[in-house]
Amino acid sequence: MHDIRFIRDNPAAFDAALSRRGMDAMSSDILAIDAERREAIQAAETAQAEANKAAKEVGAAKGRGDDAEFERLRALVAAKKAEIADLNDKAKALDDKLNAVLAEIPNLPADDVPDGADENDNVEVNRWGTPRDIKNAKEHFEIASVQSGFDFETAGKTSGSRFVFMNGVVARVHRALAQFMLDVHTEENGLTEVSPPVLVRDEAMYGTDKLPKFAEDSYQTTNGWWLISTSEISLTYTVAGDTLDEADLPRRLTAHTLCFRSEAGSAGRDTAGMLRQHQFEKVEMVSIVHPDQSDAEQKRMLRCAEDIMERLEIPYRTVLLCTGDMGFGARRTYDIEAWLPGQNTYREISSVSTTGDFQARRMNARFKPSDGGKPQYLHTLNGSGLAVGRTLIAVLENGQQEDGSITLPAALHPYLRGKSRIAVDGTLA
Template sequence: MHDIRAIRENPAAFDAAVARRGDAPVSSTILALDEARRAKILAAETAQADQNKASKSVGAAKASGDEAEFERLRALVSEKKAEVAAMQAEAKELDAQLTAALEVIPNLAYDDVPVGADEDDNVEIRRWGTPRSFDFAPKEHYELAGAQGLDFEMGAKLSGSRFVMMRGHIARLHRALAQFMLDTHTGENGLTEVNGPVIVREEMMYGTGQLPKFGEDSYQTTNGWWLIPTSEVTLTNTANGETLAEADLPVRMTSHSLCFRSEAGSAGRDTSGMLRQHQFEKVEMVSITHPDHSRAELDRMTECAQGILERLGLPYRTVVLCTGDMGFGARQTHDIEVWLPGQNTYREISSVSVCGNFQARRMNARFKPTDGGKPDFVHTLNGSGLAVGRCLIAVLENGQNADGSVSLPAALAPYLGGKTTLDKDGKLV
């Protein structure tokens, strides 16, 4: 959510920042609503003052025996009361219109974020590892003999397209990846593990920016709750309505959860295999920080996600998203893309974003300075650390052998009873 005071103070700068994200100028519409709202509030306050003044005079007129004046003042009080109620209702409606206009405007990118229209304008900032050279044509994950535990037919039978059932040893491998990520983040990266709900109230989805603009991309229950598209919603909203102590910042959390996305706007994209599923698992990272430290925290969280891939020996590259490719709530985003030899390209496996105070304003999440100053909004960040299913894809494709077996990363051996290979029959050996 944007600060209306900042728009009032420099509407041209606000429009310029909105334009960098590819949207049309909006300040004139916003300020017209704001002016009408403030004018109606002032009129209501003036009428309220007149009502209060007349109310005080009613008693005096009654006491003096001036029945005509008493009736006139009583009628005036009634008239002003109706005026005040009407003006307050109009002000409330204008306030709702202003909020509705503000809540669908995306966050403003930092000045150093590259300007661009789409993913072709993203800027690479890091590349790690060398893609393996194969002496055979590498296959995609769902084509590997060793990945026969991925049962897409049963997933479709049970739930429809873009669901998968994992059986046997590959299910264990998937679970091992999530456990490895959690242990690394909690044991080495200083994050606190949280196991939270996957069904949340509507105001929680609003707080992190999924609503109202992107409701069609998520699933809602019949009683109005929502299935989380990411545990960013759960973790970030722990600060919803709270005033934290500055000394308690930063708050760093991680969670392994089921995630649900209808992705109504992504029909037909990446539907083969398990790259883009309606139900998937992710290990999420969320940080709640002091405003002065959020940019540094973005780099730290990016390194945490990169470290998982490095420990697994998976080649990747990191890009800064351009203004046209960033998510709604982000001020800057680093996408980490893992190498998938079956597709002969890098594909996103983590997206780490700093949101500034954009989400905090929607949630009214603040911190109280140690020096006793006025409470201020916290900054929030979120990032995948990592998407478990996509990590499984990368492990399968990068470790594949000519016979369909898969050589597994050494880092996973402690989670697999010392086993290091998924053989061509789909068994851990």
């Protein structure tokens, strides 16, 4: 949510930032609603003062025995009460209208975010590892040793397209990856593990900028709950309506959950394999911080995600997203893209974003400065640490051997009882 006071004071800057997002100027329309709303509020306050004054004079008129004046003042008070009610209703309607408009406007990009139209204009900021030269590299679902571990046919019969049954060693390596990520984040990166609900209310979706604009991207149950598309929603909303002590910051959380996305608008993309699924698992990182620390915290979170990649020996590159490719609520986003030999390209495996106070304003989440100053809005950040299914794909494809077996990264060996590879027959060895 945007600060209306910022728009009042900086309309040209607001419109310029929207232009970087590819949007038309909106400040004049927004400020017209705001002016009408403020006018209604002021008129209601004036009418209330007049009603209060008249109410005091009613008693005096009655005491003087001035029946005509008494009746006039009584009628005036009644009329003012009706006028006040009408003005308050008008102000409330205009306030709702203003908030509805603001809720549909994406976050403003940080100054250092590159301008651009789409992913082709993203800027690479880091690259790690050298992709192996794998002769006749296959995609994850084609590798001989794990081919039977991906059952799309049964999933299609059970649930439809974009679902998968993972069986045997594939399911086990998938589970090991999530456990490994959680252990690193909790034991080394200072995050607190949470097991949150995956069903949330409208307020949580709205507060984390998923509603109203992106309702079609999510699943809603018949009794109104939403299935989360990321545990960012559950974790970030834990501070909704709260005023934290500055001494309690930063608050760093992580969770491994199921996630659900309708993949609206993605028809025909990545239909083979499990790269783009309706149901998937992710280890998420969320930080709730002092505004002065949010930029540094984003870099810290990015490094946490990159470190997971390096420990798993997955070549990757990190890109700073341009204005045209950045998510609705983000102020700045870095994507980590894993090298997938089967596709001969890099694909997103993690996004690490700062939203500034954009989500905090929607949730009314604040903190009390330790110096006793006025409460301020918190800053919130989120990042994948990592998407478990996509990490599985990267581990399998980068570890594939010419005979169809797979060498597994050393970081996973302790989670697989010391096993280091998937043999051609699909067993751990």
